[in-house]
Amino acid sequence: MTDPISLSVIDAASALRRGDLSQDELFTAYRDRAAADDTNSFTWLADDLRAGLGDRDRAPGTDRPLAGVPLAVKDLFCVTGVPTASASELLRGYRPPYTATAIDRLQHEGATILGKTNQDEFAMGSSNENSAFGPVLNPWDRTKVPGGSSGGSAAAVAAGLAPAAIGTDTGGSVRQPAALCGVVGLKPTYGTVSRYGMIAFASSLDQAGPITRTVADAAVLFRAMTGPADRNDMTSIGWAGQAAGIEVPSAERLDGVRIGVPTALLGEGVEPGVRAAFDAALRTAEGLGATVVEVELPHARHALAAYYLLAPAEASSNLARFDGVRYGNRADIGDGGLVELYTKTRHDGFGAEVKRRIMLGTYALSSGFYDAYYRRAQQVRTKIVEDFRAVHEQVDLLATPTSPTVAWGLGERTDDPVAMYQADVTTLPQSLAGVPAISIPCGLSEGLPVGLQLSGAAFSEQRILDAAHALEQTLGFDVTAAWMPAPPASRPAPSASASTGKDAA
Amino acid sequence: MIDRDTVLHVATLSRLELHDDEIEPMARELSAVLGHLETIGELDLDGVEPTTGVLEDRSPLRADEPTRSLPREVALDQAPDASDDGFRVPSPQA
Numbered sequence: 325m326t327d328p329i330s331l332s333v334i335d336a337a338s339a340l341r342r343g344d345l346s347q348d349e350l351f352t353a354y355r356d357r358a359a360a361d362d363t364n365s366f367t368w369l370a371d372d373l374r375a376g377l378g379d380r381d382r383a384p385g386t387d388r389p390l391a392g393v394p395l396a397v398k399d400l401f402c403v404t405g406v407p408t409a410s411a412s413e414l415l416r417g418y419r420p421p422y423t424a425t426a427i428d429r430l431q432h433e434g435a436t437i438l439g440k441t442n443q444d445e446f447a448m449g450s451s452n453e454n455s456a457f458g459p460v461l462n463p464w465d466r467t468k469v470p471g472g473s474s475g476g477s478a479a480a481v482a483a484g485l486a487p488a489a490i491g492t493d494t495g496g497s498v499r500q501p502a503a504l505c506g507v508v509g510l511k512p513t514y515g516t517v518s519r520y521g522m523i524a525f526a527s528s529l530d531q532a533g534p535i536t537r538t539v540a541d542a543a544v545l546f547r548a549m550t551g552p553a554d555r556n557d558m559t560s561i562g563w564a565g566q567a568a569g570i571e572v573p574s575a576e577r578l579d580g581v582r583i584g585v586p587t588a589l590l591g592e593g594v595e596p597g598v599r600a601a602f603d604a605a606l607r608t609a610e611g612l613g614a615t616v617v618e619v620e621l622p623h624a625r626h627a628l629a630a631y632y633l634l635a636p637a638e639a640s641s642n643l644a645r646f647d648g649v650r651y652g653n654r655a656d657i658g659d660g661g662l663v664e665l666y667t668k669t670r671h672d673g674f675g676a677e678v679k680r681r682i683m684l685g686t687y688a689l690s691s692g693f694y695d696a697y698y699r700r701a702q703q704v705r706t707k708i709v710e711d712f713r714a715v716h717e718q719v720d721l722l723a724t725p726t727s728p729t730v731a732w733g734l735g736e737r738t739d740d741p742v743a744m745y746q747a748d749v750t751t752l753p754q755s756l757a758g759v760p761a762i763s764i765p766c767g768l769s770e771g772l773p774v775g776l777q778l779s780g781a782a783f784s785e786q787r788i789l790d791a792a793h794a795l796e797q798t799l800g801f802d803v804t805a806a807w808m809p810a811p812p813a814s815r816p817a818p819s820a821s822a823s824t825g826k827d828a829a
Numbered sequence: 830m831i832d833r834d835t836v837l838h839v840a841t842l843s844r845l846e847l848h849d850d851e852i853e854p855m856a857r858e859l860s861a862v863l864g865h866l867e868t869i870g871e872l873d874l875d876g877v878e879p880t881t882g883v884l885e886d887r888s889p890l891r892a893d894e895p896t897r898s899l900p901r902e903v904a905l906d907q908a909p910d911a912s913d914d915g916f917r918v919p920s921p922q923a
């Protein structure tokens with residue numbers, strides 16, 4: 325029969341419903357692969373199918389749309405009783421008493437959690453090198469970074485260790501690692517997926533989204549993640565009606581679709597090989613009937629500065645909760661007092677990049693600098709929002725390379741924060757505007773994947789998914805090219821002592 | 830641009846301890862980053878309203894009804910130090 329690993333989310337769900345494949349069989353196939361992972365993509369693996377189903381009485385029936393589909397979930401999503409550290413030393417060993425709404429909804433649709441995935445600490449990073457669990461390696465080349473911050477989620481899908489993963493995107497953290505690992509990543513419109521139970525980085529930007537092998541799978545998972553917020557949840561906009569109408573894309577043509585290319589984002593820094601793959605993808609789009617025109621986003625070049633003031637400012641406030649009192653790890657302060665408890669816990673618990681951003685954000689918000697930095701960045705954001713509204717009067721979609729470069733070497737940019745931040749230059753404008761965007765693999769440069777980013781107006785997910793699907797069919801990128809070889813067959817069932825997987829708590 | 834005193838002031842505001850050998854590197858890195866972000870000073874933004882978040886007008890509000898919160902023992906379960914009825918911390922005066 326067909327190797328269960330080869331099935332997309334949609335095909336696996338169908339095979340499970342038909343009874344061609346058992347849920348345990350599918351789970352075990354992926355768990356065996358994930359347990360043999362050499363990319364450091366996982367921070368915890370579920371023992372068995374039932375361990376990932378959630379805390380309600382949910383027999384793994386076959387009637388739900390995603391029944392029995394195992395998903396890899398970014399570490400920062402709270403899941404009841406499951407180690408959740410947001411890849412921070414400060415939270416290592418924390419087991420939340422509740423489950424994030426986005427994950428709860430996926431479980432409600434029948435999905436089970438295969439494991440938690442590695443990430444940059446508190447989602448701050450573009451290379452997954454800022455993790456208390458160590459860096460993730462890119463499955464295409466284990467000397468390269470996978471991108472970040474959802475690096476483990478993207479690498480797990482690219483290595484064939486999970487059929488799909490869930491990540492979060494604040495300034496590009498779903499799209500950029502998807503691009504660098506040669507898989508699909510969707511950042512939905514801000515607010516369409518609940519943030520309840522996502523450990524917060526920058527609340528006006530944070531957005532959960534799926535990382536998948538196919539555009540169709542991204543549509544199915546997005547539809548499942550979004551949905552009615554419960555009574556305690558003010559973090560999503562209650563888009564349930566429209567989201568339920570998201571259809572699995574089947575478009576083959578792009579006739580009548582107007583694609584804008586913002587020339588301001590194609591300047592210096594975009595590698596020639598990335599540019600070549602991007603240009604070839606645009607020609608493919610034209611061949612499918614699309615019209616491609618150059619457009620202006622006059623303030624997009626200021627997005628990086630605005631983002632790296634606004635996101636750290638929000639982070640400095642959000643991360644104030646990590647003080648060694650209610651959860652997480654507390655530093656040993658001997659006879660010290662309360663303030664020392666706070667300051668030493670935060671010194672010992674946070675990594676270098678998180679400290680840098682807390683300091684940067686606090687500075688931007690501090691007396692005497694607020695107007696010059698924080699308020700100004702918010703004004704720039706207004707101009708960027710206006711740019712996007714204006715450009716979508718002219719075109720349906722915007723296309724850019726997802727990342728100006730392919731995956732770079734581990735350690736290459738860790739001493740240079742500014743060079744690291746440049747990695748996000750093509751994903752940040754959409755984040756600030758709150759609009760939906762997808763990255764799909766569109767070719768190779770230097771043997772490494774290149775991502776094509778398509779974005780649209782707020783709530784235009786269907787249009788983006790349709791166009792991405794049509795391009796995906798024609799581009800024919802092989803998302804299995806970096807799969808890990810099959811681990812030795814007939815491994816014994818994991819023992820109870822392995823229940824915490826790689827969690828070192 | 831960011832000197833040692835500024836770093837120490839911001840660290841105090843951030844409730845973040847910095848060791849002596851961490852202060853100069855922090856000053857250098859923050860200066861480099863801020864130097865790169867100065868481009869937003871170039872724009873004429875007079876009269877432009879700040880944006881605190883997109884789509885705010887669509888955020889729903891829940892009904893203002895009392896609901897059950899976490900049971901006390903569950904809330905205290907993950908605390909580094911807890912008594913029967915609260916989180917235990919050292920004295921602010923210590």
